[in-house]
Structures are given as C-alpha cells and as structure tokens.
Amino acid sequence: xxxxxxxxxxxxxxxxxxxxxxxxxxxxxxxxxxxxxxxxxxxxxxxxxxxxxxxxxxxxxxxxxxxxxxxxxxxxxxxxxxxxxxxxxxxxxxxxxxxxxxxxxxxxxxxxxxxxxxxxxxxxxxxxxxxxxxxxxxxxxxxxxxxxxxxxxxxxxxxxxxxxxxxxxxxxxxxxxxxxxxxxxxxxxxxxxxxxxxxxxxxxxxxxxxxxxxxxxxxxxxxxxxxxxxxxxxxxxxxxxxxxxxx
Amino acid sequence: xxxxxxxxxxxxxxxxxxxxxxxxxxxxxxxxxxxxxxxxxxxxxxxxxxxxxxxxxxxxxxxxxxxxxxxxxxxxxxxxxxxxxxxxxxxxxxxxxxxxxxxxxxxxxxxxxxxxxxxxxxxxxxxxxxxxxxxxxxxxxxxxxxxxxxxxxxxxxxxxxxxxxxxxxxxxxxxxxxxxxxxxxxxxxxxxxxxxxxxxxxxxxxxxxxxxxxxxxxxxxxxxxxxxxxxxxxxxxxxxxxxxxxx
Numbered sequence: 145x146x147x148x149x150x151x152x153x154x155x156x157x158x159x160x161x162x163x164x165x166x167x168x169x170x171x172x173x174x175x176x177x178x179x180x181x182x183x184x185x186x187x188x189x190x191x192x193x194x195x196x197x198x199x200x201x202x203x204x205x206x207x208x209x210x211x212x213x214x215x216x217x218x219x220x221x222x223x224x225x226x227x228x229x230x231x232x233x234x235x236x237x238x239x240x241x242x243x244x245x246x247x248x249x250x251x252x253x254x255x256x257x258x259x260x261x262x263x264x265x266x267x268x269x270x271x272x273x274x275x276x277x278x279x280x281x282x283x284x285x286x287x288x289x290x291x292x293x294x295x296x297x298x299x300x301x302x303x304x305x306x307x308x309x310x311x312x313x314x315x316x317x318x319x320x321x322x323x324x325x326x327x328x329x330x331x332x333x334x335x336x337x338x339x340x341x342x343x344x345x346x347x348x349x350x351x352x353x354x355x356x357x358x359x360x361x362x363x364x365x366x367x368x369x370x371x372x373x374x375x376x377x378x379x380x381x382x383x384x385x386x387x388x389x390x391x
Numbered sequence: 392x393x394x395x396x397x398x399x400x401x402x403x404x405x406x407x408x409x410x411x412x413x414x415x416x417x418x419x420x421x422x423x424x425x426x427x428x429x430x431x432x433x434x435x436x437x438x439x440x441x442x443x444x445x446x447x448x449x450x451x452x453x454x455x456x457x458x459x460x461x462x463x464x465x466x467x468x469x470x471x472x473x474x475x476x477x478x479x480x481x482x483x484x485x486x487x488x489x490x491x492x493x494x495x496x497x498x499x500x501x502x503x504x505x506x507x508x509x510x511x512x513x514x515x516x517x518x519x520x521x522x523x524x525x526x527x528x529x530x531x532x533x534x535x536x537x538x539x540x541x542x543x544x545x546x547x548x549x550x551x552x553x554x555x556x557x558x559x560x561x562x563x564x565x566x567x568x569x570x571x572x573x574x575x576x577x578x579x580x581x582x583x584x585x586x587x588x589x590x591x592x593x594x595x596x597x598x599x600x601x602x603x604x605x606x607x608x609x610x611x612x613x614x615x616x617x618x619x620x621x622x623x624x625x626x627x628x629x630x631x632x633x634x635x636x637x638x
Contacts, residue, residue, distance in 0.1 A: 188481075234435075234494035236540030242489040247481035278539055285532030292525055293483030 148348040150341050153360050155305040157368035166371045170210070173374040178215055180378065181251055183386035185219040190294045190384045191246035194253045194377065197263075198302030199340060200333055201312035202363055204255050207302065210370035211377070212253065221246070224255040237261040237279065238286055245290055251377075258283060262347060267339045276343075280350040287356050296380050297356045300373055301344065302363035306337060395595040397588050400607050402552040404615035413618050420621040421461055427625065428498055430633035432466040437541045437631045438493035441500045441624065444510075445549030446587060447580055448559035449610055451502050454549065457617035458624070459500065468493070471502040484508040484526065485533055492537055498624075505530060509594060514586045523590075527597040534603050543627050544603045547620055548591065549610035553584060 157166070184190060196204045212220055223244045232240040238258055246252035262279050265271045271279070287297050304312075313334060316326035352358050359376055363369040404413070431437060443451045459467055470491045479487040485505055493499035509526050512518045518526070534544050551559075560581060563573035599605050606623055610616040 231494060234496070235492065236536050236542075238536060239489060239492065242486060245482065245486065247478060249481070275539075282532065282536045282539070285529065285536075289483050289485060289529045289532075292529070295483075 148345060148352070148358065148360060150303060150345060150360070153303055154362045155303050155308065155364045156362050157365055161368060161371075163365070163367050167367050170367065170371045170374055173371070173378050174211070174214055176378050177211075177374060177381070180381035180386065181215050181219050183388060184251065184381060184384065185216070185249045186388045187386040188249040188389075190296065190386065191248050192251045192296045192298065192377070192380060192384075193246055193290060194251065194373075195257045195259070195297065195299045196253065196255055196302065197257060197259050197300065197344075198363065199304060199309060199337065200330055201309050201316065202302035202304045203312075203366055203369060204302060206366055207370055207373060208253060208255065210366065211374045215251075219249065220251045220253065222253040222255060225257060225260060236282075238282060242286070246295060248294060258286070259347060259351075263340065263343050266343045267336050276346070277350070280347070283351050284353065287351075288353075291355060296384065298376060298380055299356065299358045300376070301348075301358055301360050302369060303360050304363045308364040309337075310334070395592065395599070395605065395607060397550060397592060397607070400550055401609045402550050402555065402611045403609050404612055408615060408618075410612070410614055414614055417457070417614065417618045417621055420618070420625050421458070423625050424458075424621060424628070425462055427628035427633065428462050428466050430635060431498065431628060431631065432463070432496045433635050434633040435496040435636075437543065437633065438495050439498045439543045439545065439624070439627060439631075440493055440537060441498065441620075442504045442506070442544065442546045443500065443502055443549065444504060444506050444547065444591075445610065446551060446556060446584065447577055448556050448563065449549035449551045450559075450613055450616060451549060453613055454617055454620060455500060455502065457613065458621045462498075466496065467498045467500065469500040469502060472504060472507060483529075485529060489533070493542060495541060505533070506594060506598075510587065510590050513590045513593075514583050523593070524597070527594070530598050531600065534598075535600075538602060543631065545623060545627055546603065546605045547623070548595075548605055548607050549616060550607050551610045555611040556584075557581070 184192070196207065198204055208222055212222070225241070228240065241254075241258040244252065244254070262271075262276050262283070266273075266276055290297055313326075313330050316322045316330065348358050348360075359372070361369050361372045431439070443454065445451055455469055459469070472488070475487065488501075488505040491499065491501070509518075509523045509530070513520075513523055537544055560573075560577050563569045563577065595605050595607075606619070608616050608619045
C-alpha cells in the first residue's frame with residue numbers, strides 16, 4: 145500500500161477552486177445524492193458506509209450537516225462512536241462496530257469508527273504496536289467482508305492544518321454557540337497532535353487497500369471539504385448505478 | 392491444514408470406554424465445569440465459545456442438556472441459529488453471528504453457527520464455491536479476532552453414522568415425545584447426506600487452524616459424545632486457569 149505523509153498533503157482547496165462556484169456545485173451534488181440515495185434504497189441491493197475520521201475540531205459534525213441534509217433520513221443513518229461502554233469493552237473491538245454497519249439499501253455514516261481503536265488507544269499507550277498490527281489485519285478482513293456483502297466503504301480523513309485547528313479550538317473556548325463542545329482535555333489533546341499524526345500515517349500505511357482507500361480531504365475550508373466528500377460519495381453511488389426495481 | 396475424512400473417523404466410543412464408567416466420569420467433569428465456569432465468570436477476563444455442528448438428528452440439543460445442565464445459567468448462554476430473517480439477510484453473513492459472541496467471563500454455546508452459511512447454502516446451490524472460499528477466509532479472520540480478544544473457540548462436529556441417523560429420524564416419526572421435531576423435509580435432507588459430507592470436509596480443510604481446530608466427536612452414543620465435549624471444554628478451561636479476583 146502506498147504511504148501517505150500528512151505533511152505533504154494539502155489542507156486547503158487548490159487555487160482554481162473558488163468558494164462560490166464550489167458552493168453551487170455542492171448544491172448540485174446534493175440534488176444528485178438525493179436522487180441516487182432514493183434509487184439505492186429502492187433497489188435494496190447495495191449499501192454504502194461512510195467513515196469519517198479526523199482530529200478534534202476537524203469538522204466532522206458540520207460536514208455531516210452540509211453533505212447529508214436534505215437526503216431522506218429513512219435511507220441515511222449516522223452513528224457516532226463515543227468512549228466504549230463496559231459491555232462493549234467486554235467484547236472484541238469490532239463487536240460494537242459490526243452491529244452498526246448498513247443494511248442493503250442504506251447509507252450509514254460513522255462519526256469516528258473502529259479506527260479510534262488503533263488511534264486514541266495507541267497514543268495513550270493502551271495497546272502495543274504489536275496489538276495495533278493485529279488490529280490492522282482484523283480491520284482489513286472486516287472491511288473486505290462488508291465489501292463482499294455489497295457494501296461500498298468510503299474512508300475520509302479530514303485533514304486540517306495545525307494553525308486552523310488551534311483557531312477552532314480557541315473559538316470553542318470563546319464562542320457561546322461552540323462552548324458546549326469545549327473540554328479542558330482539548331488542550332491536552334492538542335499537545336498530542338504529533339503522536340496522532342504518526343499513528344494516522346501508520347493506519348494509512350496498513351489499512352489502505354486499492355479496493356477501499358483512504359481519501360485525505362483538505363479540510364481547512366468547510367465548503368471545500370463538504371464538496372470533496374459529496375463528490376466522492378456521488379461518484380461511488382454512480383458506480384453502483386442503482387435502479388428502481390421493475391413493477 | 393490437515394484434511395479430515397469423515398469416512399475414516401469413528402462414530403462410536405473406543406472399545407475400552409464403557410458406558411457406566413464414562414457416565415461416572417461425565418458426572419465428575421460436570422462438577423469441574425461448575426467450578427471452572429464460576430471462576431471464569433468471577434475473573435471476567437476470558438470467554439469461551441462452543442460451536443456445535445452436525446447433521447440433523449446428530450443430537451445437538453441433547454448434548455447441550457447433558458453437558459451444561461447444572462452450570463450457573465448466568466454465565467452460560469445458548470443461541471440457536473435458525474433460518475436468517477430478512478434483516479439478517481440484508482447484512483453480511485457474520486453480522487448476526489458477531490452480535491452473539493460471548494462477553495468476557497461468559498461461556499456461549501452456538502447451536503448451529505456461521506458454518507451453516509458455507510454448508511446448507513452450498514448444498515442447496517445458494518452460493519458458489521468461489522463465494523464459499525471467500526467466506527472461509529472471512530470465518531478464519533473472524534475467529535482469530537475473537538481469540539485475540541480473549542475468547543477460546545471450541546468447534547465440535549457431532550459425527551453420527553448414517554445407520555444411526557436413519558434410526559433417529561425414524562424415531563422422530565414414531566415416538567410421540569419426538570414427533571414435534573420431525574419435519575417432512577428431514578427425508579429430503581437425508582438424501583443430501585453425501586453432499587453435506589463433502590462440504591463439511593471442505594470446511595475442515597479450510598477452517599481448521601492449529602489454534603482453533605475442529606473436534607470430530609464420535610456421536611452414535613449420547614453418553615460418549617457428552618463425555619468428549621465436556622472433557623474438551625474442561626481442558627480448555629483448565630488451560631485458561633481462571634482465578635477468583637483478590638478482594
């Protein structure tokens with residue numbers, strides 16, 4: 145699998161992408177998504193799993209709102225993975241994740257995912273490198289199983305620059321509409337960024353097969369980030385070419 | 392993985408195993424199991440998954456009664472896999488299975504299992520050999536995941552001779568206490584035995600790693616079958632050596 149170095153990858157839109165035209169394209173993409181998702185649901189043959197990963201304040205929540213608002217919620221579900229419960233910890237790390245994978249006809253969005261089990265756990269020294277390697281193998285087998293059952297797995301890393309991240313965390317501290325998201329732990333986590341980059345790159349090196357690659361999304365600008373994810377999802381759905389069943 | 396040919400494997404107890412002494416040993420084994428399971432539950436560190444497979448009338452239900460009666464039901468659960476529901480069929484074949492794996496501290500018994508998805512489906516032509524091979528790979532990865540999370544996986548095939556099977560199915564037809572189990576489909580299934588043998592042997596050839604082998608249990612005599620399973624389970628628990636936590 146080709147290595148990916150975050151430092152070398154852009155966090156902003158290319159120069160020729162202007163905000164206004166991109167926002168117009170995003171609007172068109174959302175219309176296409178509404179149509180495609182309706183067909184996917186009606187055909188009841190394939191499913192799509194959208195995995196969103198990124199550092200704190202990389203804008204996962206906002207992205208979900210920007211891309212999926214307007215799509216029939218009967219066919220789209222979002223699951224946010226929080227700290228595992230005691231019962232979840234009493235099972236293998238994929239146990240709670242497997243329960244949330246999409247049924248045929250559905251689009252499922254994971255706000256964080258099983259990748260946390262090889263990221264935060266590693267940064268905090270809860271698992272060894274050896275255990276991480278075993279988990280990479282398990283993750284690859286798991287995602288293959290899903291694909292063989294007709295699920296398209298789309299993995300997105302929201303790539304935000306350290307400067308932008310610092311600004312956003314500062315906003316959380318001061319903006320009344322964002323303060324509820326602020327945790328004192330954020331400051332500690334910010335100091336862990338270099339460690340996170342390293343374990344993310346290890347994920348990209350080991351869990352990045354051609355059939356199910358990571359999309360590294362420049363994520364400093366919310367409008368561009370939403371556009372890239374919507375376009376990638378649209379392309380994946382077009383490839384599935386879902387058809388309304390004949391009566 | 393070493394091949395296993397059912398024709399060459401015994402369906403009856405070795406000559407030197409007498410019914411009465413074996414039943415006495417089984418009684419002792421059950422006492423040991425009660426003690427070991429209690430420690431497993433208290434220690435809350437490992438778990439055991441017992442997978443029971445076998446042709447119709449190979450005696451899975453009776454075996455569960457004989458081996459597990461008397462053990463604290465708080466620490467032992469039995470799950471019988473029936474024909475998949477519509478929702479289950481809308482997911483990969485391991486989706487419903489993964490939900491039922493044991494939590495730490497538990498013994499879980501599968502009465503039939505994910506192996507049906509490479510047995511009955513194959514005999515009835517619902518999946519290709521190629522798909523079966525893909526599922527073998529998925530099954531091996533799945534069982535490895537469980538083992539890495541601290542689950543001992545014990546797989547038993549209850550090996551009954553065709554003569555004994557025929558007799559048991561005949562009993563189902565005539566014995567009032569067993570008639571509820573009789574289905575007209577049993578007769579059809581009996582004609583599929585050679586096909587079942589073949590796909591079972593393919594399972595033994597592909598899903599039989601050293602860390603998680605199949606135990607082919609001579610199953611013509613109920614007392615011997617229960618003894619072998621109880622002994623294997625006891626040995627596995629002794630190996631885990633569960634300890635009461637210190638206060």
